[in-house]
Amino acid sequence: MNKAKDSVRYEAKVISQPMIELSGVCKDFLKPSGEVHSVLRNIHLAVAKGEFVSIVGPTGCGKSTTLSLIAGFEPPTQGMVRIRGETLQGINPLAACVFQTENAFPWKTVIDNVSLGLRLRGKDKREAYAEASRWIEIVGLKGFEGHYPHQLSGGMRKRVALAQTLIVQPEILLMDESFSALDVHTRHLMENELLKIWEETSASVIFITHDLEEAIALSDRVIVLSAGPAATVKGDYKIHLPRPRNVAEVRFDPAFMKLHEQIWNDLRDEVMISYADAARNK
Numbered sequence: 001m002n003k004a005k006d007s008v009r010y011e012a013k014v015i016s017q018p019m020i021e022l023s024g025v026c027k028d029f030l031k032p033s034g035e036v037h038s039v040l041r042n043i044h045l046a047v048a049k050g051e052f053v054s055i056v057g058p059t060g061c062g063k064s065t066t067l068s069l070i071a072g073f074e075p076p077t078q079g080m081v082r083i084r085g086e087t088l089q090g091i092n093p094l095a096a097c098v099f100q101t102e103n104a105f106p107w108k109t110v111i112d113n114v115s116l117g118l119r120l121r122g123k124d125k126r127e128a129y130a131e132a133s134r135w136i137e138i139v140g141l142k143g144f145e146g147h148y149p150h151q152l153s154g155g156m157r158k159r160v161a162l163a164q165t166l167i168v169q170p171e172i173l174l175m176d177e178s179f180s181a182l183d184v185h186t187r188h189l190m191e192n193e194l195l196k197i198w199e200e201t202s203a204s205v206i207f208i209t210h211d212l213e214e215a216i217a218l219s220d221r222v223i224v225l226s227a228g229p230a231a232t233v234k235g236d237y238k239i240h241l242p243r244p245r246n247v248a249e250v251r252f253d254p255a256f257m258k259l260h261e262q263i264w265n266d267l268r269d270e271v272m273i274s275y276a277d278a279a280r281n282k
């Protein structure tokens, strides 16, 4: 383990103001009937610079809505989203998102897709291509620069999406079920790749997943949201597993299993509530 790096991260987390802060956040949507649908209630969450936080919770509880609020796609109905201490208004300029769906444009080659973010920021083609080549190599796609997305496997397209997002060096990385469509081996490869890249940056990551094991293996903290409507933070667990981690191997660590049992106890109750609600509303 790189002790020096870990202690720098730790200091940064303790001393600095939160990178992301949700205070008293509520989010309502209007149903087509005109009724108010309360999705999130009184969410308090602070994420430090460089921290990796996963959010788990029953289906439909408001995980993606939380991510949308941090991305600035939606304003909160009540409460405040602050980014580095500033109230967020409109799109969050420090954030980049990787969704479950494909990010790449099908008519563009890998290098054109990966360099696009820099081109849109005004970098000339030569410079953008040079930087894109570096990121393509980092995500293990050297040699595929001229391929189109349809010529790649699902895992390779995910790598393109990561390179596309990371090339703009976002300070906040928002990931919504980013690896859930991948087979388990490719998924572990991508998760390890993500951790390796993240450890080289100081990005704060919010990772949404249905998979508690994935959440524990990757994160510094796992947040459990309660069943909706009006979901709130039910649990906030620190994951003190050593880094660097191998996501496939860390699952056999007894500390991992203990954490899994503890968090699952919390999460299971919410999943049961959500099943019961779904059955009642059938």
Ligand SMILES: Nc1ncnc2c1ncn2[C@@H]1O[C@H](COP(=O)(O)OP(=O)(O)OP(=O)(O)O)[C@@H](O)[C@H]1O
Pocket (backbone or CB within 6 Å): 029, 030, 037, 039, 057, 058, 059, 060, 061, 062, 063, 064, 065, 066, 228
């Ligand atoms: N733009 C919107 N307008 C109306 N209702 C919405 C909107 N976005 C989300 N919702 C509702 O908010 C609730 C929470 O949705 P959200 O997608 O945030 O949950 P989730 O926890 O990410 O779900 P899943 O685990 O199934 O991906 C759902 O009932 C959904 O229908």
